[in-house]
Amino acid sequence: MAGSNKKGFSAEIAQEVIDAALQSVERRTTPADPEVEVALELDAEASPPEAAAPEASSSEAEAQEEAPQQAADPALLQELEKARQEVESLRAQLEFSQGESRKLMERLREDHERALRAAADLENYKKRAQKEKEEVQRFGSEKLLKDLLPVLDNLDRAIEAAAKSPDIDSFQKGVVMTRKSFEHALERHGVKSFSARGQPFDPRLHEAMQQMETTEVPAGHVAHEVLRGYHLNDRLVRPALVVVARAPAAPPPAASDTQASEQPGAIPAPEAGTSPAGSSVPEQPAGGSQ
DSSP, X not given: OHHHHHHHHHHHHHHHHHHHHHHHHHHHOOOSOHHHHHHHHHHHHHHHHHHHHHHHHHHHHHHHHHHHHHHHHHHHHHHHHHHHHHHHHHXXXXXXXXXXXXXXXXXXXXHHHHHHHHHHHHHHHHXXXXXXXXXXXXXXTHHHHHHHHHHHHHHHHHHHHHHHOOOHHHHHHHHHHHHHHHHHHHHHTTEEEEOOTTSBOOTTTEEEEEEEEOSSSOTTBEEEEEEOEEEETTEEEEOEEEEEEXXXXXXXXXXXXXXXXXXXXXXOOOOTTOOXXXXXXXXXXXXXXX
């Protein structure tokens, strides 16, 4: 089989080569001998039918095989084109979905990192706030204490002065000055006192300890201030402890008038040196009886 195939293939190729060579020779050379020319022409006319027979048979077979293919080409091409379009559409959708998924994953990654940073910032803020709160609780009164230390120094000086000198007046003046400095120190921190003496009683600012009858101030007013009240930045820190005035009670009526009013129609008692009317007892002589 292999030998026959090789022979046939070599014969076909050799004939084609011969034909091409002969044609080129005919075009390029002019034979001098007419007999040689005629012989070449006869060979060329006689050889093509023999070589064309296998060629014709092979071309007919190929035509028979390609005929149904050519008949089916339009429908097949249309189906192939439709499939190609669907593949392109699916590929475009896939690429779009992949791009959107990449964008979504990138956005999710950024949101996750942002959430982690926010959580870390919140945790740091909590720690910082707790530390500041502890520092305020421990050292928040430092400024107030610095303002109160001079007052304490003045009190120490007043005690030393009182121990060295028995002058009460100078000691009293020193104490008054120390109290003023103490009050100024409190005012620098928003602490202010208020006086309630002679003011109308206000339960929002005053705390009544008792009531007393007096005519010095109207009833319902503060007659005496036991403790002063204090504000801290417009907030009441301590109400004033006061005594509220009350109107004096009316004096009670006399006892004789009360009895006479209680016993209507009673005979009044006789005056001294007179006897009651209708009495049968005689009067005694001035010198008395013997």
